[in-house]
Amino acid sequence: MTAFDDLMAFQRETSALGEIAGRLGWDQETVMPRGAAPQRAEEMAAIEAVLHARRSDPRVAGWLDQADPQDQVGQAQLREIRRSYERTVKVPADLATAIARVTSAAQGIWAQARADEDVTAFLPVLDEVVALKREEGAALAQGGDVYDAMVEDYEPYTTGVQIAEIFDEMRPRLVALRAAVLDKPAPDGLTGKFDELAQIGLSQKLAIAFGYDLNTGRIDKAVHPFSSGSGLDVRITTRTSETDPFNCFYSTIHEVGHAAYEQGIDAAYALTPLGRGVSMGVHESQSRIYENQLGRSRAFTGWLYGQMKDAFGDFGIANEDAFYATVNGVHNGYIRTEADEVQYNLHIMLRFDLERALMAGDLQVNDLEAAWNDRFNADFGYAVDKPSNGCLQDVHWSVGLFGYFPTYSLGNVYAGCLYQALRAAVPDLDSQLAGGDTSGATAWLRENVQQHGGLYAPRETIQRASGMEPGPEPLLGYLEQKFGGLYGL
């Protein structure tokens, strides 16, 4: 056994324990008895303590010093293990404990403040969270940029400056596109009620159509749709609304995108650092391209229209073109998670700029609400009416997730690049999708993106797959063309 072999054997057990922690999270959101919550908190803390001890185990440092793999895969494994180890040991244990304690309390305070529409009730604990996260960021950055150090947790090898460059290019064109679209008449919305069991049935059909392997996965209902797990056990959840079946269908397709990425990774990387999606942004590129570029395309919605008529009978939409317009309707709204393709990234850029300023010390927590409302008005053209529609709408900051938001839009940007390359590689894509056949698209994504797992850095992953330096132009072109056509701009 070489040092590298020892390290990988140790790492394999750590990955297996990490999978267990993930499974507990799935259990908690789907099947756990309500009254089990206090005990579950202790169980999660116990396994997290085990994982933390392993990630910072002094033996890892020794193995890292001695290991010298000669092949590309081994070197990539070493790179990711080193990154995780160095990250873990840089943060003092008492600071990590303080963050865990304060964010746990802050989440409950946030939920109550949102219910009460009371920003001031949330600000003191948010101030604590921000202070602790800045301290953590400083420990991680070691003189470098604090916010960059945080982004590193979700989007490795990517900086705030890089993200800002991309976002600065996108914002004016998206603001203009949004204004032009909303100047036009809105398409019809759905009316009536849609049987929820039939929604579940059709969402399972959609999952299979997009290549989700139910032999190593399952679909359950949960309050918030999510995907969890890797390797041979990748589960998704969805939800139903009697009046809005699109919520169920597109949540399912989105989560199938995440799950297909995990299921598509080379089996040789299972239970290693390379055996998971390489970053949140690349993960989101998969969920978004499945959901939007493929799932909300004219071709695929034509097929879905027929499926919905089979499942629900006549539901008041006259034909495929009208259905395509309904699926892609753009409407005013305050809530990020309900936003359409045109407006979604504007919600993200707002948060990115604010959280980056918070971390830099350029924005104080007390000024957050005003800054949010000003920016919202500037981009969307109307005022935030209440905090739950404004700066209290998302859980992220309460639980210390700074640096996470921009990965959603990076995912869209990456999806734009991939989609451009995919269209060139699969010329008859539309005719396939019109028959409900995604296999040409999903096979290309598996071959060019998914199979590699963590082998390449995130931007390199997209660059290799799409054959271009990742940038916003393909996404912006796609959006302007799609919504220009839909709204007759």
Add this chain to the structure above:
Amino acid sequence: MTAFDDLMAFQRETSALGEIAGRLGWDQETVMPRGAAPQRAEEMAAIEAVLHARRSDPRVAGWLDQADPQDQVGQAQLREIRRSYERTVKVPADLATAIARVTSAAQGIWAQARADEDVTAFLPVLDEVVALKREEGAALAQGGDVYDAMVEDYEPYTTGVQIAEIFDEMRPRLVALRAAVLDKPAPDGLTGKFDELAQIGLSQKLAIAFGYDLNTGRIDKAVHPFSSGSGLDVRITTRTSETDPFNCFYSTIHEVGHAAYEQGIDAAYALTPLGRGVSMGVHESQSRIYENQLGRSRAFTGWLYGQMKDAFGDFGIANEDAFYATVNGVHNGYIRTEADEVQYNLHIMLRFDLERALMAGDLQVNDLEAAWNDRFNADFGYAVDKPSNGCLQDVHWSVGLFGYFPTYSLGNVYAGCLYQALRAAVPDLDSQLAGGDTSGATAWLRENVQQHGGLYAPRETIQRASGMEPGPEPLLGYLEQKFGGLYGL
């Protein structure tokens, strides 16, 4: 922090990790995708390795040396932690690994041999298992009785000699009762089909009727019914058969007995060694008294008869008395898990005598089938027709569970003692049960047995609750009276 405090804090995390391992087992039997099995094996191995390392952690020895709690509960905690620690460190790591490896393979070989009715295909690996378990038993016994050391894992503070004394008293009376009953005409069996969704509905009603708290539990379907978890997360499973709803109902009540024990333990013991049922025998006493003495009583079956008529309409049984006879029908059969109250313990005693002889070296694996068949013929009066109805029917020995079988019958013996005391304590028990009200019985069991968890040793638990030295007389008297009445002996 005293040494005792440190020990308990460490132990609490270990217990939380043990709960996680248990939850993985639940997941595997209920919701896990089929294709996840190989990955799950690695996950289980990883968490078991963590648990093993904690159970034999050298710091535990130090804390055990220094801890000196003055109260009864603290002393009981120390007793149980010491027992677990000493047990763990006595078995050499390479022996434990060899047992895990061989039993894992043996289970598959057993399943195939049973399917093929081929005893000789199973004997070589069983021989390996027996040799390894004898080696383990010798390491544990350190000069004492090997079989006693194994029983200790499932029924602490109880010896093979004690069990043999009880069983020797039971066997002739049960053989005689069985022969007398089977000399009489059998009652009608169930005919027709019973909607499986309606079975699940009624089984949930039965679970609630027996006091199962669904706020900290849940019911799922699984191939083999089981109960799992402790504290605030105690889950059960059941199964359905279109032609045999009793299988569903009495499996449910049985597992509710196990689950109610765990749910009934003093919350102050949660995530400590006292926070679980004290032994397999005491556990089984709860499942058996719920299932048999209460659930199959004339009073309760009268109520169940009405419930089944509500759920299924007329199902061909004329009245409550006939239904009571049907529920308690005694029929010839080879299979332990399908046996009735009269015959069940005969199946156990057979296995107890054979496995004790195997461990003592008085019986060789090659002679096992003949010994089984001779003994079966002696007690049941007819010959075993094929190995799957004989020595290949149970999984236990293939996975190294020696010393486990007798706890099933100890559970029945303990249930007999408890039932006698319960009847004296709750004089109107029958009228309560006739109305579907088990609360008098379950409250008495919670107060006198369940709440104590691991505070007292198993026999002491039963002795304190029943006010008698545990022995077989109450069970035998109950069986002779019940089945004497049913069969007009």
